[in-house]
Amino acid sequence: MVVKVGTQKEIASKKREGLFAPTNLFGYFMILPAMSVLFFFFAYPLTFEIWTSLTDATLGNDAKFVGVDNYLKLFADPEFLTAAKNSVVYVSFVQAGKFILGLGIAILLHQKLVARGFWRAVVLVPYAMPGFVAFMVWKLIYNPDVGALNIFLTKTGITDVPIAFLGDRTWAMASVIFATIWRGFPFWAIMFLAALQAVPKELYEAAAVDGANAWHRFRNISLPGIRPVILIVFMLSTINTINSFEAIWLTTAGGPSDATVILPVFAYKGLATFQIGESAAAALSMVPVAIVIAIFLLNKLKKD
Amino acid sequence: MLTLVAIFVLFPVYYMITLSLRSQSSLWSKSTLLPVDSNLDNYRAAFENTDFKRALLNSVIVCGTATAIAVLFSVMAAYSLVILKFKGRDTLGRIIIIAFLTPGALLFIPLAVIMANIGLSNSLQGLILVYLSFMVPLGTYLLIGFFRSLPPELEEAARIDGASRLQALWMVLLPLVAPGLVSVAIITFTGAYNELLYSLVINISPEMRTVPVAILNLSVADEVPWGRTMAFSSIAALPVMAIYFVGQRFVVEGLQTGSVKG
Numbered sequence: 001m002v003v004k005v006g007t008q009k010e011i012a013s014k015k016r017e018g019l020f021a022p023t024n025l026f027g028y029f030m031i032l033p034a035m036s037v038l039f040f041f042f043a044y045p046l047t048f049e050i051w052t053s054l055t056d057a058t059l060g061n062d063a064k065f066v067g068v069d070n071y072l073k074l075f076a077d078p079e080f081l082t083a084a085k086n087s088v089v090y091v092s093f094v095q096a097g098k099f100i101l102g103l104g105i106a107i108l109l110h111q112k113l114v115a116r117g118f119w120r121a122v123v124l125v126p127y128a129m130p131g132f133v134a135f136m137v138w139k140l141i142y143n144p145d146v147g148a149l150n151i152f153l154t155k156t157g158i159t160d161v162p163i164a165f166l167g168d169r170t171w172a173m174a175s176v177i178f179a180t181i182w183r184g185f186p187f188w189a190i191m192f193l194a195a196l197q198a199v200p201k202e203l204y205e206a207a208a209v210d211g212a213n214a215w216h217r218f219r220n221i222s223l224p225g226i227r228p229v230i231l232i233v234f235m236l237s238t239i240n241t242i243n244s245f246e247a248i249w250l251t252t253a254g255g256p257s258d259a260t261v262i263l264p265v266f267a268y269k270g271l272a273t274f275q276i277g278e279s280a281a282a283a284l285s286m287v288p289v290a291i292v293i294a295i296f297l298l299n300k301l302k303k304d
Numbered sequence: 305m306l307t308l309v310a311i312f313v314l315f316p317v318y319y320m321i322t323l324s325l326r327s328q329s330s331l332w333s334k335s336t337l338l339p340v341d342s343n344l345d346n347y348r349a350a351f352e353n354t355d356f357k358r359a360l361l362n363s364v365i366v367c368g369t370a371t372a373i374a375v376l377f378s379v380m381a382a383y384s385l386v387i388l389k390f391k392g393r394d395t396l397g398r399i400i401i402i403a404f405l406t407p408g409a410l411l412f413i414p415l416a417v418i419m420a421n422i423g424l425s426n427s428l429q430g431l432i433l434v435y436l437s438f439m440v441p442l443g444t445y446l447l448i449g450f451f452r453s454l455p456p457e458l459e460e461a462a463r464i465d466g467a468s469r470l471q472a473l474w475m476v477l478l479p480l481v482a483p484g485l486v487s488v489a490i491i492t493f494t495g496a497y498n499e500l501l502y503s504l505v506i507n508i509s510p511e512m513r514t515v516p517v518a519i520l521n522l523s524v525a526d527e528v529p530w531g532r533t534m535a536f537s538s539i540a541a542l543p544v545m546a547i548y549f550v551g552q553r554f555v556v557e558g559l560q561t562g563s564v565k566g
Contacts, residue, residue, distance in 0.1 A: 026469060027390030034381035034440050035396065041437035042403045045414035052414065105309055112306065119306060121552060125313050128548035130498040132516035133541040137316045140323065140530055146331040148319050154335075182316070187559065194560050243407035246500040250520065264409035264501070271413055271505065280413050290407055 053280035063277065070281035080282060082258045083266035087286075090177060090248075090262055091241050097181035098237060099230075102188025107218075109189070110196045120190065127186035135250040138179035142166050142251075166252045172259045180247045184237060191233045192226060199225035235296055242286055320541075324534035331530055346535030355510055356536060359518035362507075366428050366514060367496040370435040374492050375485060377436070378443030383473055385444070386451035387459050397448075404441035409501060411437070416505040426509045434502050439492040446491065449561035450484030451477070487558025490551045494544055515540045 053070055055063035074080045109119055126134060141148045142165035150162040165175040203221045212220070245264040248254060254261035254269065261269075263286050270279030323331065325342035334340055350356055384390070385397045415434050416425070424430030454477065462472035478485075500516040507513060513521070519540060522533050548555060 023388060024390040027384045027388040027393065030380040030384035030388065031396055033377040034400065034444055037377060037436045037440045038399060038403050041415065041433060042406070042411070042441075045411045045418055045437075046406075048418065049411065049414040052417075108305060108309070120556075121549060122310055122313055124548065124552065124555075125317060125545070128494075128545040129317065130494070130516070130541050130544055132498060132500050132519060133320070133537040134316065136519065136533060136537055137320045139528070140534065141316060141319060143530075146323075146335070146530055148315070148337055151335045151337055182312075190556055191559065194556070239405055239407055243409045245409050246498075246516070249500070264407075267409065267413065268501065268505070271416070276413060276417065283410050283413055286407055286410055290405060290410070 049280045049284060052277055053284050055277050057276040057280075058274045066277070070278045073278060074281050074285065079258055079261065080266060080285075083261045083263050083282075084285070086173070086258075086260060087242065087262040089173065090180075090244075090260075091238060093177045094180045094184065094241050094244075095234065095238055097177065098185045098188050099234070101181060101185040102233075103192055105185070105189040106192035106196055107222075109193050120193065123189050124186050126183050127190075129183070131183060131246050132250060134183045135179060135247050138175075138182070139166065139251045142175055142179075167256055169256055169259045172252055172256060176248060176251050176260050179251060180241070180244060183247070184241070187237060188233055191229055195226035195229035196222060231296075239290060242289060320534050320538055323530055324538045326531050328529055328531055346532045347539070349532055350536050350539055353536075355513070356518050358511055359513045359515050360540070362428060362512060363497055363515040366431050366435065367493050370432045370439055370496050371489055371493040373432070374436055374439035374443045375489050377440050378447050378488060378492075379478070379481075379485065381440070381444040382447035382451050383477065386448055387473075387477070388469075400441050400444050403437075404445045408438050408499075412501050412505050415502065419506050426507055426512045428507075428512065431503060431507055431512075431514070434506060435496045435499065439496060442495065443488045443492050446488050446558050446561065447481065447484055450481040453561060454480055483554055483557055484561065486551060487554035487561075490547060490555055491558055494548065497544060 052063065054065060054067060056066045056069070057063035105123060109116055109123070112119060129137075140146070142150075144150055144162040144164045144167070147162075147165075149165065153159045154162060163171060165171045199222060203225075204217055207217050207221055243264060244262070245268065248260055248262055248265050249268070252260045254265045263282060267279045267283040270276075270282055319337070322337075322339040322342070324346055325339065325344070327341065327343075327345060330341040381400065385393060385400070415437070419425045419430045419434065424433065458476060458480075459472050462476040463469070467475065498516065499514075500520070503514045503517050504520075507517070510521075519533060519536050522529060522536060
């Protein structure tokens with residue numbers, strides 16, 4: 001910190017340390033556009049949604065305040081309970097899959113010394129592909145008549161009858177989970193790779209001298225080294241995955257018979273039938289999860 | 305091992321392209337994973353399809369405009385949060401992070417109602433405004449990371465040399481965060497381009513559709529014209545993927561700076 005002798009002007013401005021001091025005003029001026037966007041398209045809609053969730057609003061009708069009726073109705077609605085349960089299953093398996101695949105591929109790339117840039121580009125492909133395209137392609141791959149997976153399975157004689165992966169209750173959830181992992185794992189792999197490369201090499205050399213084997217080096221050096229990155233990637237990606245409307249809507253639209261319906265899809269279907277109050281309540285039921293994650297991340301960022 | 309990874313990652317892209325070159329009758333008569341009966345009919349159909357061309361134009365207009373605005377607003381906000389020391393800075397920064405962490409699917413209902421109430425449903429302007437709601441927090445979050453990675457004395461030094469705040473920002477700080485601007489532009493642009501839910505609920509009329517909705521609407525009930533859908537999808541995906549790979553360095557740097565140093 002440089003110690004400066006205050007000029008007259010600076011001393012004067014020190015005296016006016018209120019909200020309207022010049023530095024404060026310039027700060028507010030620069031952040032004003034972003035804050036206006038957030039006020040009109042985040043804070044206001046959020047307030048509006050909370051209010052709506054407490055009314056019996058349907059499209060075109062005046063809303064009447066009904067208290068927590070919508071929430072009570074929701075928790076008695078079997079489809080909502082299925083959607084909530086499916087969301088938990090979907091997010092957990094997707095995140096576990098992305099973690100394992102992401103870490104595994106990051107370790108592979110980390111060891112690869114030749115053409116690493118090329119392989120990193122290959123791994124990025126699913127992430128670069130627009131989501132709506134990726135999930136249409138997976139819907140095609142799973143198709144019983146013309147899909148690659150069924151062509152492969154019947155040609156190799158693994159199964160005689162094609163499987164309707166997205167139309168069969170036994171397979172639908174696992175199939176959409178797999179497609180979501182495919183599309184999302186590159187983010188994890190790339191972040192983990194960068195974190196692995198940032199772990200100081202001397203640590204490994206010292207451990208090797210001490211006779212630690214590969215597993216011990218991974219367990220005691222690599223893993224603690226990339227732990228902060230794992231945490232952040234995990235949280236950011238979890239929020240994205242809770243949000244995966246398109247992954248479900250484009251492949252199964254929630255079917256067969258609600259087998260893959262998750263909360264955003266449930267809320268969207270509610271809006272399509274004009275039950276705005278109830279849909280708003282359903283959408284808001286995603287908030288507790290998001291809040292837990294947000295608090296986690298805020299604390300993490302503060303520590304750094 | 306890496307070969308397996310490559311097959312896993314690249315097969316869907318390969319399948320999309322081979323099928324985009326085949327007719328529906330070829331798909332049904334020959335079940336094979338190899339490219340057969342290849343022709344450009346589906347692509348020709350795409351370029352003769354006015355709805356699809358309109359959707360491509362809509363997407364470019366909406367995403368291009370929204371990206372330009374989002375980058376500008378995000379730079380201003382990130383600069384002010386990192387460089388300027390003003391009262392209430394921490395609270396405002398926290399609000400931006402909360403908005404960044406809010407799943408988009410949370411707000412599509414009120415946003416659809418609000419847009420209808422102010423007469424901006426079924427308009428490109430409405431979609432631009434709605435997209436800013438997630439692009440600005442995302443851009444600001446990423447750029448905070450880039451501004452933080454600059455040496456803090458830099459701005460002060462420029463000011464001591466007689467530069468005003470804006471001159472210091474324009475001539476000293478911005479050139480240094482330029483890679484960040486590129487990465488934010490690519491990440492927010494693709495985020496908007498890929499967006500389906502808002503577009504689906506806010507722009508219902510066919511002439512205001514964006515690309516994802518147009519492709520979804522190729523299917524009638526459960527009947528998907530696969531060859532055609534894959535051709536349209538390739539046209540929609542390949543330019544964006546090209547941008548991604550040309551700007552790969554920036555994208556990766558953006559993701560890392562935002563998540564690790566941010």
